[in-house]
Amino acid sequence: MNKRTERKISLEGGRGSRALTSSVLRRTAAVCLLVGLTLLGAKALLAGAANEAVVSDYSANPKVFPRFLSPYRPQQIPSADLSNSPTLSQMIREGKIELSVKQLLEAVVENNLDLAVARYNNSFAQADVLRTNGGQAARGVDAAGASIPNSLFSAAIGAGAGSIGATGAGVGVTGSISGQQRSINLQPRGAYDPTFLFNFSWDRTTSPLNTVVVAGTPAVTPNTAFYQFAWQQALTTGTSFSVTLSNQRQSTTQQNLIYNPTVISRMSINVVQQLLNGFGFGVNRRFQTVAKNNLKIVREWFRQQVNTTLAQAQNSYWDLVSAQEQVHAAEQALKVAQQLYEDNKKRAEVGVLAPLDVTSAESEVAARQRDLIVARTNVQTQEITLKTYFSKQVTDELGAAEIVAIDALPQPQEADIPPLSEALSAAMQNRPEIPQAEGVIKNDEVAVQFTHNLIKPTFNVFGLLATAGFYGNQLIPSLTGGPPIVVHGGLAQELNQFIHYKYPEYAFGFAVTIPLRNRSAQADAARSELDERQAETSLQRTRNQIDLEVRNGVIGLMQGKAQVAAAQSAVQFNKQTVDAEEKKLAAGVSTPYNVILVQRDLLAAQLAEVQARASYAMERVEIDRATGVILEKNHIDLDDALQGRLISQR
Numbered sequence: 001m002n003k004r005t006e007r008k009i010s011l012e013g014g015r016g017s018r019a020l021t022s023s024v025l026r027r028t029a030a031v032c033l034l035v036g037l038t039l040l041g042a043k044a045l046l047a048g049a050a051n052e053a054v055v056s057d058y059s060a061n062p063k064v065f066p067r068f069l070s071p072y073r074p075q076q077i078p079s080a081d082l083s084n085s086p087t088l089s090q091m092i093r094e095g096k097i098e099l100s101v102k103q104l105l106e107a108v109v110e111n112n113l114d115l116a117v118a119r120y121n122n123s124f125a126q127a128d129v130l131r132t133n134g135g136q137a138a139r140g141v142d143a144a145g146a147s148i149p150n151s152l153f154s155a156a157i158g159a160g161a162g163s164i165g166a167t168g169a170g171v172g173v174t175g176s177i178s179g180q181q182r183s184i185n186l187q188p189r190g191a192y193d194p195t196f197l198f199n200f201s202w203d204r205t206t207s208p209l210n211t212v213v214v215a216g217t218p219a220v221t222p223n224t225a226f227y228q229f230a231w232q233q234a235l236t237t238g239t240s241f242s243v244t245l246s247n248q249r250q251s252t253t254q255q256n257l258i259y260n261p262t263v264i265s266r267m268s269i270n271v272v273q274q275l276l277n278g279f280g281f282g283v284n285r286r287f288q289t290v291a292k293n294n295l296k297i298v299r300e301w302f303r304q305q306v307n308t309t310l311a312q313a314q315n316s317y318w319d320l321v322s323a324q325e326q327v328h329a330a331e332q333a334l335k336v337a338q339q340l341y342e343d344n345k346k347r348a349e350v351g352v353l354a355p356l357d358v359t360s361a362e363s364e365v366a367a368r369q370r371d372l373i374v375a376r377t378n379v380q381t382q383e384i385t386l387k388t389y390f391s392k393q394v395t396d397e398l399g400a401a402e403i404v405a406i407d408a409l410p411q412p413q414e415a416d417i418p419p420l421s422e423a424l425s426a427a428m429q430n431r432p433e434i435p436q437a438e439g440v441i442k443n444d445e446v447a448v449q450f451t452h453n454l455i456k457p458t459f460n461v462f463g464l465l466a467t468a469g470f471y472g473n474q475l476i477p478s479l480t481g482g483p484p485i486v487v488h489g490g491l492a493q494e495l496n497q498f499i500h501y502k503y504p505e506y507a508f509g510f511a512v513t514i515p516l517r518n519r520s521a522q523a524d525a526a527r528s529e530l531d532e533r534q535a536e537t538s539l540q541r542t543r544n545q546i547d548l549e550v551r552n553g554v555i556g557l558m559q560g561k562a563q564v565a566a567a568q569s570a571v572q573f574n575k576q577t578v579d580a581e582e583k584k585l586a587a588g589v590s591t592p593y594n595v596i597l598v599q600r601d602l603l604a605a606q607l608a609e610v611q612a613r614a615s616y617a618m619e620r621v622e623i624d625r626a627t628g629v630i631l632e633k634n635h636i637d638l639d640d641a642l643q644g645r646l647i648s649q650r
Contacts, residue, residue: 107390135192146294190232216255259472430628469494
């Protein structure tokens with residue numbers, strides 16, 4: 001080849017390099033423009049989606065159609081509702097709240113802040129279900145007793161924590177100076193949510209060479225544009241697959257090449273199947289199973305919170321009723337003391353009584369006034385306590401409102417005391433602690449299954465199918481000694497090579513990993529089974545505790561009924577004593593001081609009766625709580641309680 005020809009080729013190579021650079025820059029600008037338009041479209045879609053309804057079920061997959069960007073924007077979480085429900089505002093009339101137990105419980109479900117905080121745990125559990133459906137590890141809801149067994153993390157965090165190895169996924173060795181032999185070991189990759197990858201790069205490098213034999217020049221300047229598409233996904237059977245399409249276009253100042261510029265394309269399909277360790281639905285869906293179990297556990301935990309809160313609210317209601325009746329008793333005692341004081345004063349004026357008796361009666365009036373002040377203060381304190389149960393915030397209007405309890409303290413009835421066997425049976429069916437403990441055992445069973453699978457060796461089989469295309473501008477020496485002839489390659493040439501598998505690659509194989517002695521896996525398996533045994537023991541302990549609470553509740557009702565009967569008898573006896581002592585005083589055979597003493601005894605008996613009846617009312621609440629029938633007895637649906645709105649009661 002003469003110098004003119006070499007110069008011509010060099011000039012053509014330079015023009016080709018500049019043309020390639022210009023082409024790459026144009027492509028890069030087009031890509032940037034496309035990305036910009038995509039972002040603008042995304043912004044418009046996001047703005048259009050601002051008026052969408054907020055999400056109520058966080059376990060549901062985001063709807064892709066017609067808004068294709070919904071998986072890439074956060075779900076709309078409603079703001080925390082810290083205002084009282086409209087129902088509560090409607091209950092305030094003329095500065096008073098006429099409140100029954102039924103109205104109280106409905107207001108508690110809608111407005112109690114403890115329940116409002118507890119509801120978020122159900123949403124946490126729903127989000128865990130969504131997370132595990134994507135192939136990642138569940139996070140658990142520890143606050144609700146729905147934790148994740150530690151044994152599930154023995155191998156790797158996340159069911160989709162596969163390798164992203166590039167073996168057989170790139171352009172490979174197609175078009176190199178010499179072929180290359182290699183060994184292939186494909187590993188599981190991807191998550192349950194399909195993953196699409198796109199890589200693009202442009203590179204220009206100038207490299208000095210220590211020889212001109214190979215390249216024909218002391219320095220080589222290649223211009224390389226590369227892009228790659230890939231699709232990866234894992235299945236819950238232990239199967240994972242990926243599809244990769246790569247394309248590389250390169251021009252260089254290197255001489256003695258068949259093609260310049262060259263375009264190399266490659267497509268590969270990889271499949272990996274785990275046959276021992278990591279095989280099967282039970283193992284690969286472990287986090288999904290646990291997340292769904294936890295959703296049930298949290299639901300039962302919330303039922304327990306509702307039962308407890310409603311029981312506390314009812315007890316507070318009966319405390320208020322008791323305090324109001326104590327006010328009535330104190331007012332009646334004050335009225336009687338004032339009447340005695342007036343009578344003694346008149347008798348002293350006519351000389352029948354000594355002035356000291358008038359002073360004693362006046363002192364008794366002061367004592368009864370003190371008791372009345374204490375009783376009224378107690379009512380105000382109980383009102384504030386009760387308001388915190390059925391309101392999210394005590395507003396000025398609510399704080400100033402007086403609560404008028406409609407329901408009176410109940411009188412003991414034989415029907416209130418259930419047979420012990422029926423109460424125990426109802427408790428074992430209704431108490432939410434039992435399904436909670438059973439859910440924990442189910443989670444431990446999943447962990448046992450997983451850790452038993454981990455004991456097995458790892459045995460993966462894999463397959464690879466790839467095809468490649470190779471084209472470019474080819475320089476063919478002229479037979480007449482003139483300049484070389486440039487034969488331009490095209491896309492059709494590459495597609496023809498793809499279709500006919502001109503440059504195929506087939507690969508299959510297996511990989512076996514056998515841990516000798518396997519002590520860590522054995523320890524994890526033992527630990528998971530020990531956790532299961534511990535959970536089973538805890539379930540029996542829970543049953544025993546429920547049994548004890550029911551028995552104590554029945555005994556408490558029986559004792560409460562007897563105490564009310566005794567207290568009512570004491571009141572009747574003291575009333576008779578007061579009447580007799582007043583008649584003696586009128587007949588002159590008694591003293592005002594004796595009348596004051598029996599009046600004090602009557603007041604004490606009346607207060608004791610009120611307290612006994614209040615205690616009996618609370619014992620009825622306790623037996624309802626112990627048997628787990630508060631929601632059913634008050635016709636409150638758990639789904640409504642989870643929403644914080646008693647729709648079925650409206």
